[in-house]
Amino acid sequence: MQPLEGTTVLAVEQAVAVPYATRLLADLGARVIKVERPGGGDFARGYDTACGTVSSYFAWVNLGKESITLDLKHPDGRAVLDRLLERADVVLCNLSPAAAGRLGLTADALRAERPGLIVGELSGYGEQGPYAGRKAYDALIQSEAGLIELTGEGEVTGRAGISVADIAAGVQLHAAVLAALLRKGRTGEGATLRLTLLEALAEWMHQPMLYATGTGNIPPRTGAHHASIAPYGPFRCGDGQSVHLAVQNDGQWRRLCAVTGQRELAEDPRFTTVAGRVAARPELHAELQPAFDRTSAAELLAALDAADVPAARTRTVLDLAEHPQLEVRDRWAEVPVPDNRTVRMLRPPVDDSGSAWTPGTVPDLGEHTDLVLDWLGYHPEEINNLRQTGVV
Structure with missing residues (x-):
């Protein structure tokens, strides 16, 4: 038996952050019913065509869910939603605070009707403050949280290559839902879970922020190399492939010098400490590079593994x-x-030793509409009428 078998999650979601949280819940056995707009659905469906008729983003974060199309602004659509809310254990929403308010989908409104419900709300910046009405997409949050300014090399900044703000929020929302379900199982209490993209990524930015506020210095941009440890980063080898070193202490440094046949470097006053190697990083790299030029990446990695020098x-x-x-x-x-x-x-x-995972499917738009409506007690004629009026 999967851990969340028998748990129903209603997902009024789009894009990545909340869909990733509900995908993780689906992986644990929850029944996730995803509400999408008739006609177009979740706009992330069309980001690319890497997975046939759905995007790589959509396939990744919607595996194992059921899709129902529903016009939430239509009275009959709202009636369907109300039936879904009656059957749900968890409701997760990442509509804008204003849109959620207009539809009566705020945590306060939902839990006023059902106090035992677990409701999660995700917004970009929260409902208060000067940024409350501002659009919040992943790259914008990376910029606001300082990640883009920290990433890159020299004068060139860079966005992280994945949707790290969305992922941070999805992981933290998923964990909060699990904790709320555990508490509800013990006490019967529901929960309101609120988080913002900015605060989710700010949590992950703690270490560089603490370093900067504690030292007065922002960590420099060093590309794929570590800002405060050296040699720690990718080095090109003679065959054009790269090996990523992660030399974190003096013992590893001495063993690296033995591998490269440069034992004298281990005693060079410029390089005897981590701080010294960081301060003299250009000279350090210049000394090491000729040794890497004489070997292939596979040969170097094998030698580093044998010498217990961390590398990849x-x-x-x-x-x-x-x-x-x-x-x-x-x-x-x-x-x-x-x-x-x-x-x-x-x-x-x-x-998980207690349950086996089997892959679900990535749903087509509205694929499970009839199935869900039947589960809610709608008769075939009623379902047909909902289709005729464009509610589903």
């Missing part, structure tokens, strides 16, 4: 799809997506 291959995302460690650990599953296709996706990263 620098791979592309296409390489990740063929990673030998993921293959030998059987982490892949064929997942059905719309248009009668399958996509190779990763299994959830946590293996």
Whole structure:
């Protein structure tokens, strides 16, 4: 039995952050009913065409859900939503605070009717303050939280290559829902869960913020190299491939020098401490690079492994799809997506000895509308009328 089997989650969601949280709940066995707009649905469906008729984003964060189309502004659509709310254990919403208020989908409104409900609200910046009405997308939050200014090299800044603000929020909302369900099981109490994209990412920015406020210095942008440890980053080898070093202490540094045949570097006064190696980073890299030029990435990595020097291959995302460690650990599953296709996706990263995960499907728009309406007690004629009037 999966941990959340028998739990119904109503998801009034779009884009990435809340859909990622509900995808994680679906992975644990929850029944997630996703409400989408008739005609277009979640706008993330059309971000790209990497997975047939749905985008890579949509396939990733909507696996295992049921999709129902519903016009929430129509009285009959609202009546369907009310029936769904009566059957739900958890309601998660990332409509704007204003839109949620107009539809009566705020936590306060929902829990006034059902105090035992667990309701999660996600917004960009919250309902108060000077940013309350501002649009909040992942890259904008990365900028506001200082991540973009921290990322890059030299004068060039860079956005993180994944939707890290959305992911931060989704992971934290997922954990909060699990805690609320545990508490409800003990006390019967519902919960209101509120978080913002800004605060979710700000939590992950704690370390550089504490460093900056404690030292008065913002960590410098060092590309893929570590701001305060060296040598720690990717180095090109003679075959054009790269090895990423992570030399964090003096013992590892001495062993690296032995691997490269440069034992004298370990005693060079410029490089005997971590702080010294960081201060003299350009000179350090210049000393090491000729040794890397004389070997291939595979040869260097094998020698580093044998010497217990932390390192890794620098791979592309296409390489990740063929990673030998993921293959030998059987982490892949064929997942059905719309248009009668399958996509190779990763299994959830946590293996649970108490339950087995099997892949669900990525839903087509409104694929489960009839199924859900039947579950709510609607007769076929009523469902047909809802279709005729464009409610579903």
